Amino acid sequence: AQSVTQLDSHVSVSEGTPVLLRCNYSSSYSPSLFWYVQHPNKGLQLLLKYTSAATLVKGINGFEAEFKKSETSFHLTKPSAHMSDAAEYFCVVRILTGGGNKLTFGTGTQLKVEL
Amino acid sequence: DAGVTQSPTHLIKTRGQQVTLRCSPISGHKSVSWYQQVLGQGPQFIFQYYEKEERGRGNFPDRFSARQFPNYSSELNVNALLLGDSALYLCASSVGLALNTGELFFGEGSRLTVL
Numbered sequence: 132a133q134s135v136t137q138l139d140s141h142v143s144v145s146e147g148t149p150v151l152l153r154c155n156y157s158s159s160y161s162p163s164l165f166w167y168v169q170h171p172n173k174g175l176q177l178l179l180k181y182t183s184a185a186t187l188v189k190g191i192n193g194f195e196a197e198f199k200k201s202e203t204s205f206h207l208t209k210p211s212a213h214m215s216d217a218a219e220y221f222c223v224v225r226i227l228t229g230g231g232n233k234l235t236f237g238t239g240t241q242l243k244v245e246l
Numbered sequence: 247d248a249g250v251t252q253s254p255t256h257l258i259k260t261r262g263q264q265v266t267l268r269c270s271p272i273s274g275h276k277s278v279s280w281y282q283q284v285l286g287q288g289p290q291f292i293f294q295y296y297e298k299e300e301r302g303r304g305n306f307p308d309r310f311s312a313r314q315f316p317n318y319s320s321e322l323n324v325n326a327l328l329l330g331d332s333a334l335y336l337c338a339s340s341v342g343l344a345l346n347t348g349e350l351f352f353g354e355g356s357r358l359t360v361l
Contacts, residue, residue, distance in 0.1 A: 233291040
């Protein structure tokens, strides 16, 4: 079965320092992977997606993620954190259903950015 | 352009009651999916509809049902509410089944509290 595991439930960084949010996946074939962000009282917003094209994926707001098959990882990074990055981040895998598809979410990583 | 809109934004029900949540997809989107997000967890897939037909169902009891209308809007119904049904219910839309990209656009959700 396909799944994702987010290795940290909470991450705290200082503004201007790098961000690393870790995600490992489990899949018997090449997965479609995503990172979504959820700000308080807001809906989910797609940050970036990997669909078997380039392994280094660039997203919005300076975020990027690298698909590493050998490590079964899809970690999210950003060179320099901003206060507005404080939010919950979800690593997601897409699973095909009988006639459609569904997203399976990780448990989330709460990112805190301090001055 | 309007995004995915959901109503109501907040509601309170008591155990045993029934609730109907509504979703209007982005104009031109023909697929609607429903997710349940319990506090502190990632969203879980409930249903996917495309062209008024159910295309996927998650591991939820039969108390949960949904439908999609000719204008592609959708309703999620939950009968015989339990305390554990308290959650944020998210609706997401996509142009088609998003089999290639898997990209969904989420609304801000309907927060249901069951007392």
